Amino acid sequence: MKQGKFITLEGIDGAGKSTQLAWIVELLQDAGKPVVVTREPGGTTLGEQLRALLLNKTMIMHAETEALLMFAARREHLDKVILPALTQGQWVISDRFTDASFAYQSGGRGLDSGKLAILEHWVQGDLQPDLTLYFDVPVEVGQQRVYQSKSKDRFEKEQADFFQRVRAAYQDRAKQFPERIRIIDSSRSLADVNAAVEQTLQPLLSHE
Numbered sequence: 001m002k003q004g005k006f007i008t009l010e011g012i013d014g015a016g017k018s019t020q021l022a023w024i025v026e027l028l029q030d031a032g033k034p035v036v037v038t039r040e041p042g043g044t045t046l047g048e049q050l051r052a053l054l055l056n057k058t059m060i061m062h063a064e065t066e067a068l069l070m071f072a073a074r075r076e077h078l079d080k081v082i083l084p085a086l087t088q089g090q091w092v093i094s095d096r097f098t099d100a101s102f103a104y105q106s107g108g109r110g111l112d113s114g115k116l117a118i119l120e121h122w123v124q125g126d127l128q129p130d131l132t133l134y135f136d137v138p139v140e141v142g143q144q145r146v147y148q149s150k151s152k153d154r155f156e157k158e159q160a161d162f163f164q165r166v167r168a169a170y171q172d173r174a175k176q177f178p179e180r181i182r183i184i185d186s187s188r189s190l191a192d193v194n195a196a197v198e199q200t201l202q203p204l205l206s207h208e
């Protein structure tokens with residue numbers, strides 16, 4: 001029986017997820033919540049090895065292989081990390097989850113979202129995050145932030161039109177699940193985004 005809360009962070013590369021993750025952990029710890037931080041693809045020994053393959057910019061793979069590996073890593077992640085932590089009453093914060101597959105593999109690569117929905121149901125059953133923070137930025141802003149910060153991986157080396165499709169797919173998904181997915185305008189200053197995150201988390205914290 002799930003007791004903890006499951007929060008996921010989404011957005012195109014460079015949206016500011018990792019930066020906000022640290023702030024969210026601080027807010028939850030200040031509120032006395034036991035927090036587990038994790039990420040996708042990854043989060044387990046096997047998942048991190050799959051991540052290395054998926055992000056390796058010299059690796060060539062079919063788009064469906066890519067999707068299947070994302071969901072294989074997710075199955076392991078749920079089994080080894082997410083479900084045990086939730087059952088123990090911990091708050092799980094994941095830097096990306098299934099919305100990323102709909103955004104990148106369906107929006108970005110063009111896979112049929114119906115196939116992904118089958119994998120989603122297979123791997124997660126009815127489990128969905130309690131809250132998803134979608135950090136929305138224009139593609140140019142995200143790309144500028146990524147290029148300033150580090151060398152590009154297999155996804156980050158994609159062109160702007162790929163990220164336009166990813167962003168559009170995220171926005172569609174946020175419209176489809178407005179209760180769960182909250183849109184945060186991440187093009188603003190760090191202080192403004194921090195404040196928006198705090199405000200969005202408040203109802204979840206005060207219902208506890």
Ligand SMILES: Nc1ncnc2c1ncn2[C@@H]1O[C@H](COP(=O)(O)OP(=O)(O)O)[C@@H](O)[C@H]1O
Pocket residue numbers: 011012013014015016017018019020145146148149186187188189190191193
């Ligand atoms: N609101 C913001 N304003 C300006 N720069 C930001 C903001 N949020 C994050 N950054 C910077 O942008 C870069 C990418 O941020 P990061 O959190 O790593 O993004 P993501 O995890 O979504 O790819 C980092 O150098 C970070 O310091």
Ligand SMILES: Cc1cn([C@H]2C[C@H](O)[C@@H](COP(=O)(O)OP(=O)(O)O)O2)c(=O)[nH]c1=O
Pocket residue numbers: 013018039040041070095096097098099100101102104105153155156
């Ligand atoms: C979870 C997930 C990630 N991805 C992609 C999005 C990102 O480009 C990449 C993971 O990188 P990311 O989480 O952004 O890590 P970093 O901040 O270290 O670059 O994997 C998918 O394409 N589908 C998925 O289902």
